[in-house]
Amino acid sequence: MRTRVKFCGLVDSGDVDAAVQLGADAVGFVLWHGSSRALTLTEAASLRRRLPSWVMAVGLVVNAGQTAVEQAVQSVGLDVVQFHGDETPSECAACPLPWWRAVRMRSQSDLLHCCALYQGADAYVLDAFSDGYGGSGQTFDWTWACGAIDSPRVLCGGLNPANVTAAIATVRPQWVDVSSGIQMVGQPRRKDPALMAQFMAQVLIADTQTLTAP
Numbered sequence: 043m044r045t046r047v048k049f050c051g052l053v054d055s056g057d058v059d060a061a062v063q064l065g066a067d068a069v070g071f072v073l074w075h076g077s078s079r080a081l082t083l084t085e086a087a088s089l090r091r092r093l094p095s096w097v098m099a100v101g102l103v104v105n106a107g108q109t110a111v112e113q114a115v116q117s118v119g120l121d122v123v124q125f126h127g128d129e130t131p132s133e134c135a136a137c138p139l140p141w142w143r144a145v146r147m148r149s150q151s152d153l154l155h156c157c158a159l160y161q162g163a164d165a166y167v168l169d170a171f172s173d174g175y176g177g178s179g180q181t182f183d184w185t186w187a188c189g190a191i192d193s194p195r196v197l198c199g200g201l202n203p204a205n206v207t208a209a210i211a212t213v214r215p216q217w218v219d220v221s222s223g224i225q226m227v228g229q230p231r232r233k234d235p236a237l238m239a240q241f242m243a244q245v246l247i248a249d250t251q252t253l254t255a256p
Contacts, residue, residue, distance in 0.1 A: 051079035068098035165194035203240035210248035
């Protein structure tokens with residue numbers, strides 16, 4: 043199966059349109075005020091309307107609370123909720139949509155522990171450990187994610203066009219997720235169309251190499 047791609051932290055309509063044209067499988071909207079890429083529900087809903095039915099809208103939340111999550115689901119029209127905070131298993135399970143659980147990786151045991159606690163997750167978002175919330179923009183030891191679980195894995199953390207092929211070859215995740223790796227220089231709220239296209243091309247190369255590997 044091919045590796046699916048999620049472009050995260052999109053706030054500009056042109057970037058959303060580019061993601062669709064390049065064949066992205068999902069677009070991530072950051073609904074946490076602590077991020078430089080944060081969107082209001084109204085802004086996210088406007089961008090969501092630009093997505094065709096086959097591109098998923100993923101809402102990233104941090105300790106939002108059940109009422110706020112439900113409001114985001116209804117107001118934006120999300121397909122998936124991505125939990126990046128200290129939400130408990132029961133709080134995640136109360137989500138009315140499929141949900142992904144972020145794992146801040148310091149070792150393989152972090153992934154195993156998270157899977158044991160958050161068994162209802164549709165996927166686990168593997169990111170490098172950081173003291174803050176949201177994406178770290180840093181890589182971690184990808185071997186920690188190899189063969190550890192059978193559940194879908196969304197690999198992120200420091201991915202970019204230069205390393206995503208190696209990341210896929212190592213982990214063989216179901217998804218790769220990129221944000222800062224396709225960012226326009228000096229503009230955290232804009233994506234670079236050339237980097238977006240390069241990232242997609244490198245994912246296709248990785249999948250081709252995987253299919254032809256002995």
